[in-house]
Amino acid sequence: MTDALVTLTHAELLALALEASRRDDSAQALACLKASASRADAPALALFMLGSEYAQLGLVDQAKAAFGQAVERGPDLPLARFQLGMLHMTCGEVDTARAVWAPLALLEASHPQAYLACFHRGMCHLAADEFAQAAQALGEGVALNQDNPPLNNDMRRVIDAIQHLPNHPGMLAVPAQDPQAPQEGASAAEAPAHLFISAYANGKLH
Numbered sequence: 001m002t003d004a005l006v007t008l009t010h011a012e013l014l015a016l017a018l019e020a021s022r023r024d025d026s027a028q029a030l031a032c033l034k035a036s037a038s039r040a041d042a043p044a045l046a047l048f049m050l051g052s053e054y055a056q057l058g059l060v061d062q063a064k065a066a067f068g069q070a071v072e073r074g075p076d077l078p079l080a081r082f083q084l085g086m087l088h089m090t091c092g093e094v095d096t097a098r099a100v101w102a103p104l105a106l107l108e109a110s111h112p113q114a115y116l117a118c119f120h121r122g123m124c125h126l127a128a129d130e131f132a133q134a135a136q137a138l139g140e141g142v143a144l145n146q147d148n149p150p151l152n153n154d155m156r157r158v159i160d161a162i163q164h165l166p167n168h169p170g171m172l173a174v175p176a177q178d179p180q181a182p183q184e185g186a187s188a189a190e191a192p193a194h195l196f197i198s199a200y201a202n203g204k205l206h
Helices: 010-022 026-037 044-056 060-073 078-090 094-106 115-127 131-144 149-163
Strands: none
Touching (some): 026 044, 078 094, 094 115, 131 149
Protein backbone atom coordinates (compact mmCIF):
# COMPACT_ATOMS: atom_id res chain seq x y z
CA MET A 1 0.00 0.00 0.00
CA THR A 2 1.57 3.25 -1.07
CA ASP A 3 1.67 6.30 1.18
CA ALA A 4 -0.74 8.10 -1.16
CA LEU A 5 -3.35 5.37 -0.91
CA VAL A 6 -3.03 5.21 2.88
CA THR A 7 -4.36 8.74 3.18
CA LEU A 8 -7.47 8.09 1.09
CA THR A 9 -10.90 7.16 2.41
CA HIS A 10 -12.77 4.05 1.30
CA ALA A 11 -15.09 6.16 -0.84
CA GLU A 12 -12.12 7.81 -2.56
CA LEU A 13 -10.39 4.48 -3.16
CA LEU A 14 -13.51 2.91 -4.67
CA ALA A 15 -14.08 5.94 -6.89
CA LEU A 16 -10.48 5.74 -8.13
CA ALA A 17 -10.83 2.00 -8.71
CA LEU A 18 -13.92 2.56 -10.85
CA GLU A 19 -12.15 5.22 -12.87
CA ALA A 20 -9.14 2.95 -13.38
CA SER A 21 -11.41 0.12 -14.48
CA ARG A 22 -13.02 2.40 -17.07
CA ARG A 23 -9.54 2.96 -18.48
CA ASP A 24 -8.81 -0.79 -18.42
CA ASP A 25 -6.04 -0.07 -15.92
CA SER A 26 -6.33 -3.27 -13.89
CA ALA A 27 -3.11 -2.62 -11.98
CA GLN A 28 -4.36 0.70 -10.60
CA ALA A 29 -7.85 -0.70 -9.92
CA LEU A 30 -6.36 -3.60 -7.98
CA ALA A 31 -4.06 -1.30 -6.02
CA CYS A 32 -6.97 0.86 -4.90
CA LEU A 33 -9.26 -2.05 -4.12
CA LYS A 34 -6.60 -3.98 -2.21
CA ALA A 35 -5.80 -0.85 -0.22
CA SER A 36 -9.46 -0.53 0.79
CA ALA A 37 -10.04 -4.26 1.35
CA SER A 38 -6.95 -4.63 3.56
CA ARG A 39 -8.26 -2.29 6.24
CA ALA A 40 -10.02 -3.64 9.30
CA ASP A 41 -13.10 -1.55 8.54
CA ALA A 42 -13.22 -2.49 4.85
CA PRO A 43 -16.76 -2.27 3.45
CA ALA A 44 -18.27 -5.36 1.84
CA LEU A 45 -18.54 -3.43 -1.42
CA ALA A 46 -14.75 -3.05 -1.61
CA LEU A 47 -14.32 -6.81 -1.24
CA PHE A 48 -17.02 -7.43 -3.82
CA MET A 49 -15.40 -5.10 -6.33
CA LEU A 50 -12.02 -6.70 -5.65
CA GLY A 51 -13.53 -10.10 -6.38
CA SER A 52 -15.03 -8.75 -9.61
CA GLU A 53 -11.67 -7.39 -10.72
CA TYR A 54 -9.91 -10.66 -9.92
CA ALA A 55 -12.56 -12.63 -11.81
CA GLN A 56 -12.14 -10.48 -14.89
CA LEU A 57 -8.41 -11.22 -14.78
CA GLY A 58 -9.08 -14.96 -14.50
CA LEU A 59 -7.68 -15.17 -10.96
CA VAL A 60 -10.39 -17.51 -9.75
CA ASP A 61 -8.99 -18.47 -6.34
CA GLN A 62 -8.42 -14.85 -5.40
CA ALA A 63 -11.89 -13.95 -6.67
CA LYS A 64 -13.47 -16.69 -4.58
CA ALA A 65 -11.65 -15.47 -1.47
CA ALA A 66 -12.71 -11.85 -2.01
CA PHE A 67 -16.33 -12.71 -2.78
CA GLY A 68 -16.40 -15.04 0.23
CA GLN A 69 -15.22 -12.22 2.50
CA ALA A 70 -17.79 -9.90 0.97
CA VAL A 71 -20.56 -12.39 1.76
CA GLU A 72 -19.35 -12.74 5.35
CA ARG A 73 -19.05 -9.01 5.88
CA GLY A 74 -22.17 -8.00 3.96
CA PRO A 75 -24.97 -10.53 4.38
CA ASP A 76 -27.23 -7.93 2.76
CA LEU A 77 -25.13 -8.10 -0.43
CA PRO A 78 -26.87 -10.86 -2.41
CA LEU A 79 -25.01 -9.99 -5.59
CA ALA A 80 -21.74 -11.09 -3.98
CA ARG A 81 -23.37 -14.36 -2.96
CA PHE A 82 -24.61 -14.97 -6.50
CA GLN A 83 -21.19 -14.27 -7.99
CA LEU A 84 -19.45 -16.55 -5.50
CA GLY A 85 -21.85 -19.33 -6.43
CA MET A 86 -21.19 -18.72 -10.13
CA LEU A 87 -17.47 -19.11 -9.58
CA HIS A 88 -17.97 -22.40 -7.75
CA MET A 89 -20.34 -23.59 -10.47
CA THR A 90 -17.92 -22.82 -13.29
CA CYS A 91 -15.21 -24.69 -11.35
CA GLY A 92 -17.44 -27.77 -11.22
CA GLU A 93 -18.12 -27.36 -7.48
CA VAL A 94 -21.86 -27.78 -7.91
CA ASP A 95 -22.77 -28.74 -4.34
CA THR A 96 -20.79 -25.80 -2.95
CA ALA A 97 -22.47 -23.46 -5.43
CA ARG A 98 -25.90 -24.66 -4.36
CA ALA A 99 -25.04 -24.17 -0.69
CA VAL A 100 -23.75 -20.64 -1.31
CA TRP A 101 -26.83 -19.76 -3.35
CA ALA A 102 -29.42 -21.24 -0.98
CA PRO A 103 -30.20 -17.98 0.90
CA LEU A 104 -31.08 -16.31 -2.41
CA ALA A 105 -34.25 -18.40 -2.54
CA LEU A 106 -35.47 -16.40 0.46
CA LEU A 107 -35.34 -13.03 -1.30
CA GLU A 108 -38.82 -11.52 -1.23
CA ALA A 109 -40.49 -10.19 -4.36
CA SER A 110 -40.15 -6.66 -2.97
CA HIS A 111 -36.37 -6.92 -2.66
CA PRO A 112 -34.57 -4.70 -5.22
CA GLN A 113 -32.52 -7.71 -6.32
CA ALA A 114 -35.31 -10.28 -6.31
CA TYR A 115 -34.22 -11.26 -9.81
CA LEU A 116 -31.27 -13.08 -8.23
CA ALA A 117 -33.72 -15.66 -6.84
CA CYS A 118 -34.75 -16.42 -10.44
CA PHE A 119 -31.16 -16.58 -11.63
CA HIS A 120 -30.26 -18.87 -8.73
CA ARG A 121 -33.18 -21.15 -9.54
CA GLY A 122 -32.26 -21.19 -13.22
CA MET A 123 -28.63 -22.09 -12.58
CA CYS A 124 -29.66 -24.90 -10.24
CA HIS A 125 -31.96 -26.26 -12.96
CA LEU A 126 -29.07 -26.02 -15.41
CA ALA A 127 -26.79 -27.98 -13.06
CA ALA A 128 -29.46 -30.69 -12.96
CA ASP A 129 -29.72 -30.75 -16.80
CA GLU A 130 -33.26 -29.40 -16.54
CA PHE A 131 -32.79 -27.15 -19.53
CA ALA A 132 -36.34 -26.00 -20.21
CA GLN A 133 -36.84 -25.01 -16.57
CA ALA A 134 -33.43 -23.32 -16.53
CA ALA A 135 -34.16 -21.14 -19.56
CA GLN A 136 -37.56 -20.19 -18.21
CA ALA A 137 -36.25 -19.18 -14.77
CA LEU A 138 -33.33 -17.24 -16.24
CA GLY A 139 -35.69 -15.47 -18.62
CA GLU A 140 -37.91 -14.48 -15.72
CA GLY A 141 -34.87 -13.03 -13.97
CA VAL A 142 -33.88 -11.05 -17.06
CA ALA A 143 -37.38 -9.59 -17.22
CA LEU A 144 -37.23 -8.56 -13.55
CA ASN A 145 -33.72 -7.13 -13.68
CA GLN A 146 -34.02 -3.56 -14.91
CA ASP A 147 -30.90 -2.05 -13.34
CA ASN A 148 -27.98 -4.37 -14.09
CA PRO A 149 -27.55 -4.78 -17.88
CA PRO A 150 -24.17 -6.56 -17.65
CA LEU A 151 -25.70 -9.32 -15.54
CA ASN A 152 -28.62 -9.64 -17.95
CA ASN A 153 -26.15 -9.96 -20.82
CA ASP A 154 -24.39 -12.77 -18.95
CA MET A 155 -27.66 -14.58 -18.31
CA ARG A 156 -28.77 -14.14 -21.93
CA ARG A 157 -25.57 -15.87 -23.00
CA VAL A 158 -26.44 -18.80 -20.75
CA ILE A 159 -29.97 -18.92 -22.21
CA ASP A 160 -28.51 -18.79 -25.72
CA ALA A 161 -26.17 -21.66 -24.88
CA ILE A 162 -29.11 -23.73 -23.63
CA GLN A 163 -31.13 -23.02 -26.75
CA HIS A 164 -28.27 -24.16 -28.96
CA LEU A 165 -27.93 -27.54 -27.29
CA PRO A 166 -28.53 -30.51 -29.64
CA ASN A 167 -32.08 -31.88 -29.63
CA HIS A 168 -33.22 -28.95 -27.54
CA PRO A 169 -36.99 -28.47 -27.40
CA GLY A 170 -38.55 -25.08 -28.12
CA MET A 171 -38.34 -22.61 -25.27
CA LEU A 172 -40.71 -20.05 -23.90
CA ALA A 173 -40.09 -16.54 -25.17
CA VAL A 174 -37.16 -14.77 -23.53
CA PRO A 175 -36.96 -10.96 -23.33
CA ALA A 176 -35.30 -9.51 -26.41
CA GLN A 177 -31.54 -9.29 -26.29
CA ASP A 178 -30.01 -5.96 -25.42
CA PRO A 179 -28.52 -4.52 -28.62
CA GLN A 180 -25.28 -3.96 -26.71
CA ALA A 181 -25.06 -7.60 -25.61
CA PRO A 182 -22.56 -9.90 -27.37
CA GLN A 183 -24.19 -12.03 -30.06
CA GLU A 184 -21.94 -15.05 -30.11
CA GLY A 185 -23.15 -18.37 -28.77
CA ALA A 186 -21.38 -20.42 -26.10
CA SER A 187 -21.51 -23.84 -24.59
CA ALA A 188 -23.47 -24.32 -21.38
CA ALA A 189 -20.18 -25.02 -19.62
CA GLU A 190 -19.02 -21.48 -20.45
CA ALA A 191 -21.56 -19.68 -18.25
CA PRO A 192 -19.98 -16.33 -17.33
CA ALA A 193 -18.19 -16.32 -14.00
CA HIS A 194 -18.19 -12.64 -13.22
CA LEU A 195 -20.00 -9.36 -13.40
CA PHE A 196 -18.29 -6.52 -15.15
CA ILE A 197 -17.17 -3.89 -12.72
CA SER A 198 -18.63 -1.30 -15.08
CA ALA A 199 -22.02 -2.30 -13.68
CA TYR A 200 -21.14 -0.05 -10.75
CA ALA A 201 -20.07 2.95 -12.81
CA ASN A 202 -22.78 5.07 -11.18
CA GLY A 203 -21.28 4.47 -7.75
CA LYS A 204 -24.07 2.31 -6.40
CA LEU A 205 -24.65 -1.38 -6.11
CA HIS A 206 -27.04 -2.68 -8.78
